[in-house]
Amino acid sequence: EAKQIPQRFLFYKPYMSKGIADRILLEQDLHNALENQEFYLDYQPQVNLKTGTVESVEALVRWRHPTRGFIPPDVFIPIAEECGLIIPLGKWILETACMQAKTWERQGLPQMKVAVNLSLGQLFQQDLVEMVEHILQRTNLEPKFLQLEITESMTMNIDQMTQLLHELKALGIQIAVDDFGTGYSSLSYLKDFPIDCLKIDRTFVRNVPNNPNDEALVSMIISMAKHLRLKVVAEGIEEVEQLSFLIEGGCDYIQGYLFSKPISPQQISETFSELHRH
Ligand code: C2E
Ligand code: CA
Ligand code: CA
Ligand code: CA
Secondary structure: OOOOOOHHHOOOOHHHHHHHHHHHHHHHHHHHHOOOOOEEEEEEEEEEOOOOOEEEEEEEEEEEEOOOEEEOHHHHHHHHHHHOOHHHHHHHHHHHHHHHHHHHHHOOOOOOEEEEEOOHHHHOOOOHHHHHHHHHHHHOOOHHHEEEEEEOOOOOOHHHHHHHHHHHHOOOOEEEEEEEOOOOOOOOHHHHOOOOEEEEOHHHHOOOOOOHHHHHHHHHHHHHHHHOOOEEEEEOOOOHHHHHHHHHHOOOEEEOOOOOOOEOHHHHHHHHHHHHHO
16 A cells, blocks of 8 residues: 655655765664674785884774675765764774784784774764773773874864873874875964874875975975974875885885785784794
């Protein structure tokens, strides 16, 4: 029997809101995904350009949807942010990454820092600092081996942010500013925030060494980081020419497909226990 369509839905035209309908469906699925263990983490190595060794890896969350297959984090993280799921998901990500770092340690791999992305919603989470502290205790990971990546944002005021970052730093962890240069915030926060590292966004590095403006910006960011005694990571390195430019410019670390895509924890174990033996 045909169901009566409620009056308020009569404006709905499929062509109008396919995007919205899709999003609502995804949001429903997201709620079960954590419980159904559909998330997992891959890890992308960051190479120290002075020593040629990998001292850290960035944890990147993945969602294997039971029917739609792989859904990229650029799609589901913003939805998770809006529906509040980012809080339990963010906790799961942090705990899983810290546990993984301990597992690698037990396997005898050279100890690596693990970098974990914090989303905006987590910065507003009341018990964020306690949560990080508890996870470090539970997993028994030495705090200096955890780096949290935050993005510049306009939504939190500088005082609040400075306070929060100091509390996090007091735990003994490292803090990196992700996607540096793409936000709208003023540079003045760099002198107040207790940060250890800047990550130059891929959009700046993409066109070096061909675009003089991008070259100038990248060189400037590296030199500024040096003066502020911050480490600098260049993201999204795909070409040898980019690498040469960055080595010459004195960049500390690179992360990109040229060296490695994000890979599974098992692949990290195999790759680095191999290197260790040789
Ligand atoms: P992001 O934090 O800037 O992460 C770097 C992204 O660049 C990753 O995409 C990585 O796979 C990609 N990438 C690395 N090297 C290259 C390269 O050489 N070429 C190209 N084309 N891409 C490269 P991914 O994993 O799809 O993540 C996209 C974004 O989703 C992340 O950007 C981050 O904003 C968010 N995200 C991913 N994992 C997490 C997470 O665990 N928590 C939170 N809050 N956000 C996450
Ligand atoms: Ca990141
Ligand atoms: Ca980034
Ligand atoms: Ca990004």
